[in-house]
Amino acid sequence: MSSPTSTSGAAIPHPVPLVYRLFHLYLEPFSAIVGAAQSLFTTPTYLSIITQPNVYVSGAPLTSLNHLLLAQVASLYVLLGVFELTVLRPSRDLKIWRGAIVAISCSDVGHLYAAWVGQGGLEGTSGAFWDPRLWRGEEWINLGLTWFGFFLRLAFLAGVGMGGVKGARKRE
Template sequence: MAVTSTKDIPIFYKFYFLWSDPLICLWAVYMDFFTPSVVVNAFIPSSIAPRNPQFDFLLQQLGGALLMLAILDVVLLRYSKDVMIWKILQAATLTYDLAMLYSTYDALKSQGRLSFASMRPAEDWGNVGITGLAVVVRSAFLLDVGMKGGKGRREKAI
């Protein structure tokens, strides 16, 4: 039997999608708009290339996309009791997370910094860790892991 109501969603997923995810998005929005040097340095160390303020509009667009996602998390997920709506939003957001992981990989590769030793703890591991956790949580949710009545729960043999 498939999960159809949000009352069947475990508290962990509810907390992550309704509170943690929007707060992470809002933190990133703040960073994109008000601390662009920190954001750029997180992907391209200033020792490799200095920040060019003419490209700040890209960070502002990224911030706008993350603000939209935060609003969808806060408003749409609280409005809808339909698990399929939750799954559609999480599937769409998962594609964004995967694009973020790929772009981080591509940036590190082009900078010759793919080895574990060359990755910076806060910036590189922080980016990969936060986004990687989101990928794991969203994937588990989409696969019904831990859901009442979902595929991720073992049924008792009769």
């Protein structure tokens, strides 16, 4: 896909700053597809990444319900990755970007709730969820990326790095 050009032949800068494009067009789709594959094909490893050892004991037998739910999770990860690649990648329209980011942010709330549950939130043992100093390497990947993505989306919606709300609206 070629870059749009102005009537003078100069390339028009993309209205979405680079940091948002790098995350939503490369890092997150890649991470989502990897997460989907882990959920489906290396299920015990995936469960040990997204939960505390007291929530999932490595090597514990998995039920058909576990496999069903993990296949659903994988499907949603694929949806997220493909959505970003097919809707955001070709678009320079800030209205489309904002709508997509609002939708993904709503999903982030559910994902963070699920992460809280996976960290022992329902049992009252979710201290690591709220305290990065207690995170294992797995949490830095899972929770760190989830929190970072959520706050990055909130920054996008607030107009951070986009020349303020007025500047962002002018570019539409």
